[in-house]
Amino acid sequence: MSGIIVAFPKAQDGTAIKNLLVRNGYDVVSSCTTGAQAINLADNLGEGIIISGYRLPDMLYTGILENVEGRFEMLLVASKQRLLEDETGIAMLEMPIKVRDFLNSIEMMENNLFERTRKKKRKPGQRTKEEQAVINQAKEVLMDKNNMSENEAHRYIQKSAMDSGRTMVETAEMILAIMYKE
Template sequence: MASIIAAFSKPQDAGNIRAILRKNGYEPVFACTSGAQVLAAAESLNGGIVVCGFRFEDMVCEELRRLLPSSFDMLLIASPAKWSKRDTEGMICLSMPLKVHELLSTIEMMLEARKRRKRRKRTRPQKRSAEEKELILKAKALLMERNTMTEPEAYRYIQKCSMDNGTSLTETAQMIISLIHM
């Protein structure tokens, strides 16, 4: 599960949000009271959600958003008067006074969106370097020459071996080359 950072200038507010989230099964939840603390915590984590107020002693939410790693989403909790005329791009905003069910459903929505992005990223084809492309071409050429396969047949063979062995196309091409040159 993604990490959640509760960041509010008042320690009591950060603690209350942290308690609400923990009570409802969200772990780990970190409490911070300054933008610098949030950035330090974010550095040690590999993504998550920052639930924060509008202003800290050292920065405002827009500045924090710009400085946060892209692996973090931001949920701003403030009165609409504070964020309605500001640049809230890249943030989801909840208005004060806060309703617990709105907070929880918004967090759940953000976590689902993170999962979808992660899945989409995994299914995107990887870009190969010139060396990797060259290895695959060499393996195809060897298969075509040695086994009298067509180019599409050789490529499908490499793909099938890759899937059967749970290796990348590049690793499979490298194995084919080394086996043929034995």
């Protein structure tokens, strides 16, 4: 679960939402009353969810959004009129809050964060020149000794790596070790 920041101009509104979330098992980092406090907390947290009212004493919710976009999911809680004016594309709930809708929105946002984090972890890192050279050398050996095309050799290394749970570089090193034994 990620951390949640609650930002409302009235401390009692923020505290009520914070208590609702805590009672339902969510990790609420803090409840604050200004946009600057929310941004500061967000910078310290790194990523998570911000639940905000439309207007805080020092800025509109869009000021927070501009500072945390890409790192945080944001839920705007406001009147129907304010929600109709919004063009940011963030999640929104109309006041008064319906508890089930609110909790479902938070769960959806948590899932979005989880998926985003999972996708970041799955992205392959850039290979160094040395690592790419090992893969190329293994492909050449497979092409020479097994009469494979370059594409077939690449796919063989890739599939072997996936099947064994190793990286392509580790698999290429293994292929080279086996082939040079012969």
